[in-house]
Amino acid sequence: MKNSKGGIYKRFVKRPMDFILSLIAIIVLSPIFLIVALLVRTxxxxxxxxKQKRPGLNEEIFMMYKFRTMTDERDENGNLLPDSVRLTRFGKLLRSTSLDELPELLNIIKGDMSIVGPRPxxxxxxxxxxxxxxxxxxxLPGLTGWAQVNGRNCVTWEEKLSYDIKYLSNITFLEDWKIIFMTVAKVFKRDGISTEGMDTAEDFGDYLLRIxxxxxxxxxxxxxKSKKIAN
Known part of the structure; x- marks a missing residue:
């Protein structure tokens, strides 16, 4: 599944730009990192x-980092309660402001992710x-992507994956910056945070089974199969 195609930007500029911008963002946003971390802990x-394993470049599995948004509440048998129960008001705030995504900057520094690309x-x-x-x-999967600025979790799975494929044919400096600026606007508007009627996004397999x-x-x-791959 390896893809060696790509212009000068994709092959030689995108990764250094990701690293530099992410490093600057971590330094500038370090007070926010600290405040959010303390609030999550409290x-x-x-x-x-x-931490959660996600498929990255060429489907190699990596560990993705996010700020925690749910509790560890369990039933009498020790099983985790549904996401909708464990997702607190504070957790919803972190998700709606995308503050829970900030630790993914560390994934970008490590080379697991890019600033712009299909979401992992x-x-x-x-x-x-x-x-x-x-x-x-x-x-490389991205912190944001073409699907995220075109509906995020308010589009169907088919549309979301179609947007990801469309991005592959147009990876340019201008397109990436267009997506970055559109993402900033979306974050401030809090658009497309969750699917209508659902607190958390529906898994693809659950969606396919349901329809x-x-x-x-x-x-x-x-x-x-997914369990074997993740392990």
Whole structure:
């Protein structure tokens, strides 16, 4: 699935620009990092950072960092309660302002992510994508992307993945900066934070099962496959 195509910007400029801008952002936003970390520790407890394995460039798995937005509340059997129950008012605020995404700047510094690119979805989302949709993994995943400025979580999965594929054919300096400025505007407006009627985004496999594009057997096989990949 490796993709060696790309212009001068994609091959030689994009990565250094990502590193420099992310380093500057971490330095400038360090007071906000500290304040949010203290609030998360006070309101939600430890750990402050939420870590989760995500598919990156060429589907290699990396650990993505975010500020924690949910509690660890469990039922009498020790199972985590639904996301909608564990997502607190404070957690919703972090998500609506995108402050929970700030630690991903560390992923960009490490080279796991880019500032602009297809958002890193869950491993259990990737296994349900078709071959064309999985082409989104031929570039570094991004902190923001073309899908995020065109609806974020308020578009269908098909539309979201289609936007990701469209971005692959137009990776330029001007396009990336256009997406960055559009992202800033979206963050201030708090557009597209969640799907209507849902507190958290629906997994791709759950979506396909719900609309009848896959059966229960395929769904279970996909989940089992994702667990093996993540482990």
């Amino acid at each position: 309101k939600l407890g430890s750990p402050v950072l939420f 979805q869950l491993v259990r989302d990737m296994v349900f994508m078709n071959q064309k949709q999985r082409e989104r993994h031929t570039v 009848g594009q896959i059966d229960n057997r395929t769904y279970i096989k996909g989940l089992e």
